Amino acid sequence: MKVAIIMGSDSDWGVMKAAVETLKKFSVEVEVTVASAHRTPQKVHDFVKNSDAQIFIAAAGMAAHLAGVVASFTTKPVIGVPINSEPFKGLDSLLSTVQMPGGIPVATMAVNGAKNAALFATEILALQDDELAKKLISYREQMAAEIEIKDKELGASF
Ligand code: RP5
Numbered sequence: 001m002k003v004a005i006i007m008g009s010d011s012d013w014g015v016m017k018a019a020v021e022t023l024k025k026f027s028v029e030v031e032v033t034v035a036s037a038h039r040t041p042q043k044v045h046d047f048v049k050n051s052d053a054q055i056f057i058a059a060a061g062m063a064a065h066l067a068g069v070v071a072s073f074t075t076k077p078v079i080g081v082p083i084n085s086e087p088f089k090g091l092d093s094l095l096s097t098v099q100m101p102g103g104i105p106v107a108t109m110a111v112n113g114a115k116n117a118a119l120f121a122t123e124i125l126a127l128q129d130d131e132l133a134k135k136l137i138s139y140r141e142q143m144a145a146e147i148e149i150k151d152k153e154l155g156a157s158f
Pocket residue numbers: 007008009010011012036059060061062083085
């Protein structure tokens with residue numbers, strides 16, 4: 001099982017490394033490439049067509065057409081991560097990624113939602129992997145336990 005992460009620029013790495021860290025936490029194989037829908041469209045095409053990944057995560061900022069272009073080349077699930085960028089703080093990236101025309105879906109995460117992109121990819125893979133599904137349940141349980149600890153700590157400080 002493999003997830004491929006495509007970033008429009010190396011400047012997206014600061015956000016997207018959280019996706020790699022999260023996928024590694026679940027022992028999901030991940031490959032990362034920089035390929036731009038506008039600057040290197042042929043590279044995007046060739047990468048998607050030759051990739052053996054089951055899921056693509058595409059991250060881009062500004063006029064963020066990368067996820068949609070990736071989705072145009074494959075019927076595998078594509079998860080879009082709009083990247084926060086100036087001057088519109090990621091609203092431009094969000095709308096460019098989420099407003100896909102009917103027929104070519106992109107599962108769009110929040111602006112800078114790298115961690116959730118990785119978790120969503122893991123959830124899709126877990127549909128056919130019981131071990132992965134168990135890991136996701138443990139992850140949720142651990143998260144809930146951490147919130148209880150934080151709640152107790154906060155309550156104790158008044
Ligand atoms: C997008 O333009 C990239 O995904 C990046 O978020 C943004 C700016 O790219 P750089 O000018 O930093 O390479 O295509």
